[in-house]
Amino acid sequence: MAVAPAAGAGEPGSGSGETARHAAPRGAGCPSYELLSKYRGVLMGVQILLIMAFHYTEDLSNAADHFNGPAQVFYDYIGSSGVDMFLMISGLGLYYSWKRNPDAGAFYRKRLTRVLVPYVAVALVGWIWFDFVHSDAGVVRFLADIAFVTFFTDGVKWFWYIAVCLICYVLFPLVFAVVDGTRNVAAAWVRTLALCAAAVLVAVALYRFAPSFYDNVDLIVNRIPCFIFGALLGRLSHERRPLPMPVVAACLTAVAVMLYPMQLVDVPLVKVYLRAALNLLLCICGVVIMDVMARAGKPALAGLHDVVSKVLSWFGRYSLELYLLHVMIRKMLNLNDLPTTHPRYEAVVIIGAIALSIPLKRLCNLIQHRLLRGKRLLNAKEYRGTYAA
Secondary structure, eight states: OOOOOOOOOOOTTOOOHHHHHHOOOOOTTOOBTHHHHHTHHHHHHHHHHHHHHHHHHHHHHTSGGGOOTHHHHHHHHTTTHHHHHHHHHHHHHHHHHHHHOOOHHHHHHHHHHHHHHHHHHHHHHHHHIIIIIISOOOHHHHHHHHTTHHHHHHOOOTTHHHHHHHHHHHHHHHHHHHHHSOSOHHHHHHHHHHHHHHHHHHHHHHHHHOHHHHHHHHHHHTTHHHHHHHHHHHHHHHTTOBOOHHHHHHHHHHHHHHHTTSOGGGSTTHHHHHHHHHHHHHHHHHHHHHHHHHHSOOHHHHHHHHHHHHHHHHHHHTHHHHHHHHHHHHHHHHHTTOOTTSHHHHHHHHHHHHHHHHHHHHHHHHHHHHHTTTOTTOOGGGGSOOSOO
16 A cells, blocks of 8 residues: 655745735635645644555455455545545645745655655564565565565565655656646646646556556556645645635535445446545535634634644644554464454554554654754754654
8 A cells, every 4th residue: 555754844834925926815714725735744643544545454454354344445436535535735845845944855855754754664673574574585586575675576566655755756857847836726726637637647648558557557647636636736725716616616526426326336447536635625615624623713613623623733743653563463464364354463563563652663764864964954843743754
């Protein structure tokens, strides 16, 4: 599955004077795309929980006698869309970061350090165990596995989300140029959707003309459009563009109809984007509701808002560490005949990931500070949720 880190980004709500001049002012009671930035940590917390739930339903799907009811509904209609939403949040965050400081050197030092340090810390343990203890594959295979060579050659997809994060970082200057290359927001929509369409065509071409290679890399190529669209969300958020809630409601209805009555959830690739759209639209509704609760002036609603926000933001803050530990422990148990379809072993996966994520993050923070030599490259606020790359 997927994930990963380091959603790059700038502080929620931060903005440059240049963009502010073109911003659409937010009227009283009118929600704006800025809510996606304001509640970025909350959204990341929701997504890591959805990803962990997806992994459980994915395991159930491989044991047909255990797979039915709510778990099957979740697997069919939500699926791995938490990954797609993470990539959108990542694109949003990277837009803020690049807009604030378009220094490519600083940008890549921060992102690569924040992604690779936790990855290496966990993947060393995982791949050493797998290649030397479990399968006795040897040093060459170990190096190919940890460097993602076998992802492209053999479709080995353990920790694959880190690979997609690295590819998205490479692509981001181009994506930013497309999204931010015009002052007209309508033109930005057209340019972004055109780039998304081009990325979809690449996926379709691989599926049609190089099916074996496509099977290896589908988890990445299918999701690049989500990352690109996330950068557009970053611009809309940065400029505080208003959220057209009637349009959101209409799109939500249309997506729901396509997923269920029309059963487009059974169409390869189409289902990826429909699930991603469903997740995004529900997230927009969620952050609007959170904003209403915060501004309602009622202590009970404000208190509920604060509790929900703090809990989900905690999961968002540790999202990268939770992802890495979750997928490592899950695979180790399943390959040792301790199936995570059993609630007891699934609890081990979840509790183990949560318990180990805290010391892992502290260790990685220390290493990252040393690698970056204590420069102002590490902003404490930017560490809120590194899963989204």
